[in-house]
Amino acid sequence: MWTRPACHPPHGGTLTGSNPTDRGKFGCKHHLIVDQRGLPLVVQISGANVHDSQMLCPLINALPLVAGLSGHPRRRPDKLHADKGYDYACYRRWLRQRGITPRIARRGQESKERLGRYRWVVERTIGWLHRYRRLHIRYERRAEIHLAFLYLACSLICWRFIQRFC
Numbered sequence: 069m070w071t072r073p074a075c076h077p078p079h080g081g082t083l084t085g086s087n088p089t090d091r092g093k094f095g096c097k098h099h100l101i102v103d104q105r106g107l108p109l110v111v112q113i114s115g116a117n118v119h120d121s122q123m124l125c126p127l128i129n130a131l132p133l134v135a136g137l138s139g140h141p142r143r144r145p146d147k148l149h150a151d152k153g154y155d156y157a158c159y160r161r162w163l164r165q166r167g168i169t170p171r172i173a174r175r176g177q178e179s180k181e182r183l184g185r186y187r188w189v190v191e192r193t194i195g196w197l198h199r200y201r202r203l204h205i206r207y208e209r210r211a212e213i214h215l216a217f218l219y220l221a222c223s224l225i226c227w228r229f230i231q232r233f234c
Contacts, residue, residue: 083211085115096206098197098218099123101131104186106193107229108222113215120153125162147171149186197221 084094095116101109110130114123128148133141148163149171163170171186198204200221208214 082209083113083115083214084206085117096211096214098194098203099127100190100193100197101127102190102193104189105229106189106196107226108193108197111215111218111222113211113218121156121159124150124154124159128163128166128168144168151187193225196225 084096086094096113097116097118097120098111098113099120100111103109109132110127112123112127112130128144131144133143144166145168147169150173152173152175154172155175160170160172197218200217202217203214203221206214208217
């Protein structure tokens with residue numbers, strides 16, 4: 069009986085997982101942090117079966133230094149807007165310890181409209197990313213190649229923004 073060698077990635081490639089909303093098909097998620105204009109700052113991928121809240125800490129830790137007008141470069145934002153998937157007390161404490169004010173909708177208490185004023189910026193950026201057919205459906209088995217295409221799409225989004233407003 070033939071068994072798959074350990075060096076080969078699992079069915080669907082690395083950083084994929086069975087999608088709980090799509091009949092168990094293998095897929096991946098794009099996680100991103102954007103600024104208030106919708107420009108991507110940090111982008112990562114994970115399997116489709118990974119909960120969004122588990123990627124909050126790696127995304128915040130991966131934020132690049134942002135040079136201000138004077139003084140030391142800033143490492144973190146003042147506020148973080150997120151949807152109800154990130155509503156956990158441990159993440160709120162973790163963000164406050166780092167000097168970030170969490171603006172996270174509470175499950176079962178707040179309506180979608182209050183956070184929607186800010187959340188649409190992220191949804192628009194995800195829409196910009198999924199205009200590239202290579203990112204909308206993952207064709208690559210290796211996560212590094214898919215992440216490279218994701219970085220390229222983010223660079224094109226930033227380049228188009230610079231061309232439009234400068």
